[in-house]
Amino acid sequence: xxxxxRFRALMETNYFGALRCIQALLPQMRQRRSGCIINITSVAGxxxxxxxxxxxxxxxxxxxxxxGLAGEMKTFNVRVAIVEPGIVATSMxxxxxxxxxxxxxxxxxxxxxxxxxxxxxxVPPSLVAKKILEIAESGTWQLRHPVGPDAAPFLHWRxxxxxxxxxxxxxGDDATFFQRLxxxxx
Numbered sequence: 001x002x003x004x005x006r007f008r009a010l011m012e013t014n015y016f017g018a019l020r021c022i023q024a025l026l027p028q029m030r031q032r033r034s035g036c037i038i039n040i041t042s043v044a045g046x047x048x049x050x051x052x053x054x055x056x057x058x059x060x061x062x063x064x065x066x067x068g069l070a071g072e073m074k075t076f077n078v079r080v081a082i083v084e085p086g087i088v089a090t091s092m093x094x095x096x097x098x099x100x101x102x103x104x105x106x107x108x109x110x111x112x113x114x115x116x117x118x119x120x121x122x123v124p125p126s127l128v129a130k131k132i133l134e135i136a137e138s139g140t141w142q143l144r145h146p147v148g149p150d151a152a153p154f155l156h157w158r159x160x161x162x163x164x165x166x167x168x169x170x171x172g173d174d175a176t177f178f179q180r181l182x183x184x185x186x
Contacts, residue, residue, distance in 0.1 A: 001105075007054045014058035019065065026073075035078040038132055039066045043086045043151050047158040050107040050170050070143055081135045082144045086151035087114070088123045110174050123148045150185070157184040 018039055029035030044052060045059030063082060070080035131147045146152045158166060169180055 002054050007057070010054050010058040011061065014055075015061040015065070018062055022065075022069070026078075029073070029078045030076045033077045035073075036136055037066075037069065037073070037078065037080045038083060038135055039081070040083045040085070040128070040132075041066070043084050043146065043154045045082075045084060046155055047166070048170075051105050067143065074141070079139075079141055081140070081142065083128060083131055083135070084144060084146045084151055084155075085128050086123070086146070086148035086154055088125055088128060088148060106174065107170065110177055123150075153185040157181070160184070 022037060025035070025037075029037075039062055041059040041062050042055075044056045045063040048056045048060075066080055066082045073080055128147050131145055135142075135145060146155055161169070169177060
């Protein structure tokens with residue numbers, strides 16, 4: 001349903017935008033043999049969430065770039081880190097919450113509900129900013145940094161399922177999805 005132009009726009013912003021910044025700064029970091037690149041992906045960069053497939057694809061691409069870049073740049077003493085926020089109270093989250101549309105895919109309403117529930121106890125963007133500052137100042141070589149109260153539980157939940165179980169659950173009804181989410185995360 002999503003036009004190809006929207007897929008391209010997401011890739012242009014979430015992947016190629018970061019890549020352009022990296023390419024602009026990397027030569028200087030390599031030359032001075034120090035630096036830190038921190039890319040912001042999402043929990044959605046590690047698990048596919050229909051109907052957010054285009055967004056997930058753009059974040060998965062940045063995850064792959066960052067992981068490969070970390071291996072390349074460590075030899076130049078340049079750290080690469082990935083910040084993986086869960087649901088954060090941003091304008092994007094509010095747009096998802098308010099965009100229940102007619103769709104043949106039932107997952108659309110599911111994610112509107114998921115985001116609306118998260119807004120009851122919103123996670124401020126400042127939490128992500130604090131994590132970025134912590135990574136920059138700490139000198140850590142840890143690659144991935146989930147951020148927010150739902151980030152690590154979501155990733156753990158996904159890691160406990162086979163790919164086929166994940167696909168089946170996402171293809172299933174909302175009641176089953178939310179029941180399994182509740183069982184996994186309390």
